[in-house]
Amino acid sequence: MRVWRQTLRALLSHWRRHPVQFFSVLTGLWLATSLLTGVEALNSQARDSYARASQMIGGEPQASLSTPNGALFPQRWFIELRREGWPVSPVLQGRLTLKGHEDQRVQLMGIEPVSLPADSAVAGQAMAIERIVEFFTPPGNTWISPETLRLLGLREGDTPPTVGGHRLPPLLVQKDMAPGLLLVDIGVAQALLEQPEQLSRLLLPKEFHQALPASFKDRLQLKSSGEENNLARLTESFHLNLDALGFLSFVVGLFIVHAAIGLALEQRRGLLRTLRACGVSARMLVACLVVELGVLALIGGLFGVISGYWLASVLLPDVAASLRGLYGAEVAGQLRLSPVWWFSGIGLSLLGALLAGANSLLRAARLPLLAVADPQAWHQQYTRWLRRQGWLATGLLVIALAALIWGNSLSSGFVLMAGLLLGAALALPVLLSALLTPLLGRSRSVLGQWFLADCRQQLPALSLALMALLLALAANIGAGSMTAGFRQTFNDWLGQRLSAELYINPTNPAQAREMHRWLKQQPNVTAVLPNWEVSVTLQGWPADVFGIIDHPHYRQHWPLLDNSGGDPWGKLATDDAVMLSEQLARRLKLKAGDHLSIATPNGTWSPRIVGIYADYGNPKGHVLISSDHLLRGWPQLTPNRFNLRIDPAQIPALLTALQTRFELDDSRIIDQARLKGWSVQVFERTFAATAALNSLTLAVAGVALFISLLTQSQSRLGQLAPLWALGVTRKQLMLLNLGQTWLLAVLTLLLALPLGIALAWCLDAVINVQAFGWRLPLRVFPLQLLQLMGLALLATLLASAWPLYSLYRTQPADLLRTFAHED
Amino acid sequence: MLEVRDVFKSYATPQGLLPVLQGVDLTLGAGGSLALMGESGSGKSTLLHLIAGLDKVDSGSIRSGKHRLESMNEAQLANWRRTEIGLVFQQFNLIGSLRVEDNLAFQARLAGRHDSRWQAHLVQRLGLGDLLTRYPEQLSGGQQQRVALGRALASQPKLLLADEPTGSLDEATSDDVLRLLLELLDDTPTTLLMVTHSQRVAARLAQRVVLSNGRLA
Structure with a gap:
């Protein structure tokens, strides 16, 4: 225990002396966990809402009877079927607008609890006889979920009025009610919806299988339980896309962690050797490093899940609007997350830290005890590692190609994207090194040679941040081109398809x-x-x-x-x-x-x-x-x-005549502009969450670059001091440094362009086809690309600003000290 | 008592096996001091590392009391270094992120032998009283080596192994450090084995041996 304590103390003391590195690791873990848990929270919230909606009555999805086109039908059909021995139970469902809440969409569902299939539960509650009596005995109850009650700003027991001049029975909160839904007795629903003697569907026990009586064959059709519950299936692709973005951010975050932990290990090589020399065994040293990483992961994970929760609550309205607009799915507007989500968030952080730190831990375990503690060892090993990385990148690109040629599913589409992105990211340092080497050979000026040679020497420290930048940029170009292309295609298509001036829905x-x-x-x-x-x-x-x-x-x-x-x-x-x-x-x-x-x-x-x-x-x-x-x-x-x-x-004259003749309300007459506006709005909100996550991924990459530059700037005095001693001013040194960072960033941006366009093609021609069933033409928007390039360069400038300022402020004494410490 | 018997050690190089030690025999009594001399590449540091348990012999044996290093596993060797050995390097190898006082106490705490009075004595003898709250990078080379000496002796090891402890110090500082080391050893039963190039330093120790081409001359 004593050895544990002392070893941990020595290891942890490093962070006190290198707070930037400490915050790099925490920031990486925090960002990685935050974005992924945020997306998971959104998905879990939506899936919870679907589950509650599908289990509204019965605990299991029911079979049901409805008209072929979904229109209402007379209540007497229910009575006729009951007389023929069919165990049907009536349901009336419709939209209701409450007075003072005209902008809120509420679904009203009327049921008859007495005829519900035996052992049915409603909103997770067993319908005991006293509850049934209370439910339909005047004034009855309106069951409502706590989220909907809060959203409407109402209190339990209220009897809110509808725009039609009716009043709801007293509200009663039921925690497992589906969001956005009010449940009342069928008689009450018919009055509130002004549909006397009308029904939407008839519920049947799940296991009921019998041919419809001949007289109903044309009028009603049986829908099995599976068909009733297709929301989860329809929305699967939507959630998968969110998952993919979340994982991309997670990977980008882990790049930061990997870079920071790797650098911390390099800086602690001497410490690790001293500890071993003082009698700490390799196993104990690795165990202590694992504990240290675990503690960091716990702290980062805790921050991550808290901000993931915040992020999800910010994005939830857009996601809910997309799901409602695209699939008609109601998602509760307030997050309701189980403890499992919180623990899995922390677990993700731990797993991420272990993944990001595995390489460093392995190197610590294999650290030769007697090798000289050489800070340049990292650079020497880098060439060997670069070769391996090149092979790994080639392997991943081959896997991506195989997925493109032989794959035919959404999963293979994601394998293609993952292979392409990771392969390209791993190939980046190899390509950058290959680009800088011939440039170095051609440079005539001494300072130019130093500029390029030093730039190449910085690659090991900056490559992970540049890889993160490449990934984020490519994802932005890909998703941006896809979204903009989709917007244009969608608008063109809407313009052609919605060519009628008016759309009338008879009652x-x-x-x-x-x-x-x-x-x-x-x-x-x-x-x-x-x-x-x-x-x-x-x-x-x-x-x-x-x-x-x-x-x-x-x-x-x-x-x-x-x-x-x-x-x-x-x-x-x-x-x-x-x-x-x-x-x-x-x-x-x-x-x-x-x-x-x-x-x-x-x-x-x-x-x-x-x-x-x-x-x-x-x-x-x-x-x-x-x-x-x-x-x-x-x-x-x-x-x-x-x-x-x-x-x-x-149009105005026709509308007046129509309304006079048929007493149609506004919801049944839709003009072209309104329909187009609504469609475009659904589209925009659908991609709002994607755009937000994309921007965040770019921000994470910016943070990665900032942290790498800052961490590296602390160890760069050794390279810069000789130049200063030879007569290069600190201002010149600062500009040379900025030039180096920009050169690497610009080369990364140039490589991100074809990668982003390839990614856009994958999204248009593979992912969209597999996820949604439509293929979009690849469109490239040069102005959008230029904007993104500008933004990336600005991010690079911001990321390098503080380290450069620190360099500019470096005192001559600090530069001299580097010589004093040379052995 | 330290006994080194017929020790062989070689390293793999791209050109083949490079024999470094070729049958070294050495005996050093408890409380004694020995200077291990020789040219660069003669195997001095290798022998020191083998005795410290930082590396293992190809053949032969190294014994100290009941300990037989050649038959120890990794954990046992770690324990040997922690509890029986004090190591002083030419490059000091202090823990840069810990203050001087924590560096001094570090190995003693690891070994579970931290003695405040003994540490205070060391601090006083080594003249580190004003430097306790500083970090190693804020010290001169001589001061850092004094801290390294203090750290090695704080755990009251049976054997102090010093690898060119004055190699990176100027003559005056070197003399000062060596004087302190020998004075402190007078207060303890610790045995000293020191690798050095310097005849002047070696002359201050009780025994001197010269290693040449992997054998004791």
Whole structure:
């Protein structure tokens, strides 16, 4: 114990004398843990919300019955099915706006607890008889999650009014309620949503399997429990992308730790030898170094998880908005994290520290006891290490190439990216050394030779920071090009696709039929394009089938990525033909000319695919068929939307007439500008978290460079003092140093450009295809690249400012001391 | 009592095995002092390292009391250095991040033999009283070597091994350090084995042997 204590004391005393290094290690661990745990917190929060939503009723996802196009249906169908012995339980779900909270989106769900399948739990609570009675006996209860209650600024027992003039039953907090959802008795829900005698779906026990009675075959369709719970599956790619960014930041953070620990070991070589000479065994020395690293990891990890929590809470609104906009998933706006998350954050820091410090520990264990404590040993070993690093980089690049050629999954896409990024990062010092060597040979001036030779000598100390800079820059170029390219492609696509001026959603089938007739009679409307919609499952993937009429509008405004030749729109109208969205075609591994099998109430239909089109941002599959074919399969369907072509000047008059005739509320009439605005907003918020994480990664790389320069500046006096003695002023020394840092940074930036563009291509053509199903054209934005280069140079300047200032302030006495200590 | 018997040691080099020690025999009685001399590359430091347990013999034996170094494992050798040996190097090898007083007490604390009175005595004899709160880099070469001597003697080792302890000091400082060392050894039963080039230094010790081409002349 005494040896432990004394050895640890001696080791730890190093940090007291080198506080910058101490903070480098802590900063690296802190940043690495912070970004990754932040992303994990976001993902865990979202997944917790999905789980709570999917387990809202029953503890297990239920099977359910609903209309093919998701429209409401009469309550008497429930009674009829109960009479036929079906154990169904009614649910009505809809959007509700509370007075004073017009900007908040709240879902209202009405259930009938008495008919719920046996042993069902609601929001994690067993529905005992007294709770059931309390729930539906006037005034009843409104179950609400604590987060939603807080978000709305309400208190338990409140009876908030709706914009429709109704009042909710008293609010009752249930901790396992899904966020953004209010649960009431079905009768109350029908009154609040002003949908008397209407239902959204009928719940069935999970294990219930029976064919629908003939009279319901066309009216309702059975959805199995798996289909009901596809949120987690749909959002998987979104979370995987966040994970990937988090891990990238983690790796960049570990580069800092690795650099700082490596340098600390080099500076402590003498100390380690003295300790060994004084009788500390190698095993004990390594054990003490591990303990020291563990303590540092614990401190860094603790700071990391605290700031990760903060980061997640800052990014959560954007992530929640993206998930809501893209997938309709409600995510609680307030973080609710389990102790496991906190411990895993600390665990990550420990693991990261061990990974980053493994090499140093190994070197400490193998430290030859009798070799002279030579601070230059590191440099001497560097050439050998550089050769090994070159081979390792080549190996990783070969793995990336193999993943590109033979891989066909999201995982192989990430292997490709990881191989490419890490391979390029490891190759960086080799390339920099290879670039500097011929330059050195050509330099004629003495100072120029020193400049390049010293620059090359700095590589071992700076290479890890430069690698981190390369990774962060490439990630920024890649993600930035992808995002900007996607934005442009998406806007072009929206401009073409959203060409109708108005989009009208009728309230119910009867209104749809009447509205269709009425719209066709309106002289101002140049085209009425009705949409019929039915939800199906194709090879396990949810998809919406849209029935459209044959109209020139589609030929002009619905661009196709691929078609089977001839006149695809003509074939769609007349033949047994369909068109598919790109992501669905990729998911089902189908192309134009193939046949697709769709289960209809009349049996399986196998039309030919005549066209593939882009459908960005839609996680569900999208299928276009002729309305004639759709209505042959689902004859009871009525149009669920009318897209209208109309002279914009005539819109106000039509809207007035529509509202007078059909009493439609604003939510059912959407004009083109609003829809485009909403779509663009969803897009921007989707990438807001990505952009924030990207900027943070660049900031981490800047910190890595700063720390490396600062740490290195303390040991550079030995190289600079002879120049000073030979007549180079301190100002000149400072400028030479700045020039060296910039030269290395500029060379790194030049190498980051092709790497970033290659990464953008991987994201556009591999990751997007595997994660979302769409492929984007590679677009390069020179202005964006120039901006990023400028930013990186500014970061380099800022990172080198303090070390340079310290050098400038170095007193002649300090420079003289380096000579005094020469042996 | 230190007994070195028929010790061989060679090192692998790119040109093949380089024999450094070729059958060295040496005996040194308890409390004695011996100067190990020889030209550069004669194997003096190698022999010192073998006796310190910093390296292992190829063949032969090194004994001190009940200890047989050739049969000790890494942990036992570490314990040998910690408890039985005091080492003084030409380059001082102080712990730069610890203050003088902590450097002085370091090995004694490691060995569990820290004695405040003995340390105070050493501080007084070595003239380090005003330097205790300084760091090694704030000391002159002579002062650093005095601290290194103090550290080696603070644990009251049976054997003090000194590798050119005055090699990097000027003549006056060297004399001063050597005088202090020998005076302090008078107060202890410690045996001294010193590697030195200097005839003048060697003359101050009780015994002198010369190592030449890996053998004692």
